[in-house]
Amino acid sequence: AQKITQTQPGMFVQEKEAVTLDCTYDTSDQSYGLFWYKQPSSGEMIFLIYQGSYDEQNATEGRYSLNFQKARKSANLVISASQLGDSAMYFCAMREARSGNTPLVFGKGTRLSVIA
Amino acid sequence: NAGVTQTPKFRVLKTGQSMTLLCAQDMNHEYMYWYRQDPGMGLRLIHYSVGEGTTAKGEVPDGYNVSRLKKQNFLLGLESAAPSQTSVYFCASSRSGRATGELFFGEGSRLTVL
Numbered sequence: 001a002q003k004i005t006q007t008q009p010g011m012f013v014q015e016k017e018a019v020t021l022d023c024t025y026d027t028s029d030q031s032y033g034l035f036w037y038k039q040p041s042s043g044e045m046i047f048l049i050y051q052g053s054y055d056e057q058n059a060t061e062g063r064y065s066l067n068f069q070k071a072r073k074s075a076n077l078v079i080s081a082s083q084l085g086d087s088a089m090y091f092c093a094m095r096e097a098r099s100g101n102t103p104l105v106f107g108k109g110t111r112l113s114v115i116a
Numbered sequence: 117n118a119g120v121t122q123t124p125k126f127r128v129l130k131t132g133q134s135m136t137l138l139c140a141q142d143m144n145h146e147y148m149y150w151y152r153q154d155p156g157m158g159l160r161l162i163h164y165s166v167g168e169g170t171t172a173k174g175e176v177p178d179g180y181n182v183s184r185l186k187k188q189n190f191l192l193g194l195e196s197a198a199p200s201q202t203s204v205y206f207c208a209s210s211r212s213g214r215a216t217g218e219l220f221f222g223e224g225s226r227l228t229v230l
Contacts, residue, residue, distance in 0.1 A: 004158075009156075033214075033216050033217075035218065035219075037221075043204070043223065043224050044221065044223050044224070045159075045206065045208075045219075045221035045224075047218055047219075047220075050216070050218060052216060091158060091159065093159075095214075095216075095217065097214060102213070103149055103161050103164050103174065104149075104161075104208075104219050105161070106151075106158040106159040106160075107158055108156060108157060108158040109158050
């Protein structure tokens with residue numbers, strides 16, 4: 001069963017508008033971490049934001065915020081005031097705390113295109 | 117600020133050839149990982165290591181071997197390359213194996229098997 005689901009293969013957004021990238025996850029653990037990474041066309045993986053399962057407040061990092069709805073098991077990334085440089089692949093990922101060490105599991109990604 | 121370094125960045129192989137990808141990190145991280153990225157598939161874990169001298173299988177380990185003889189290095193080997201192993205390979209490391217542990221990635225290695 002897929003642990004991370006990103007249902008939007010591609011998204012378009014107008015420059016300066018906000019956009020939400022969807023991510024749902026599946027785990028039976030109580031303790032886990034959720035991550036978003038950005039991959040621009042140059043190929044590197046850039047860490048954007050982290051949300052812990054016990055964090056009561058949604059994580060924010062500059063123009064990035066994570067809309068965490070634990071009961072729905074969703075961790076959507078919100079990008080405010082989109083810029084042309086935001087055009088990239090975005091990956092949602094999860095790390096469970098079951099055995100003290102579990103690798104990061106990634107979704108298939110969403111390609112975001114920002115239009116001028 | 118080297119972080120995680122992968123060599124080589126690009127390689128073309130013929131079917132049946134062997135090669136080794138080297139990953140080196142200078143952050144004194146315990147945990148290291150090899151992922152492969154294919155179009156529409158996201159990143160899938162090949163093998164990982166929780167410390168020097170230890171390795172474990174990930175989601176797609178077949179056709180690959182790894183070694184972690186030194187803490188800072190994690191090698192990924194292809195003994196007999198196949199076209200299905202054409203992919204972009206990413207190495208990553210983390211300080212912690214806990215849920216909060218962010219992964220730091222190398223720049224990727226693009227491998228083509230003809």
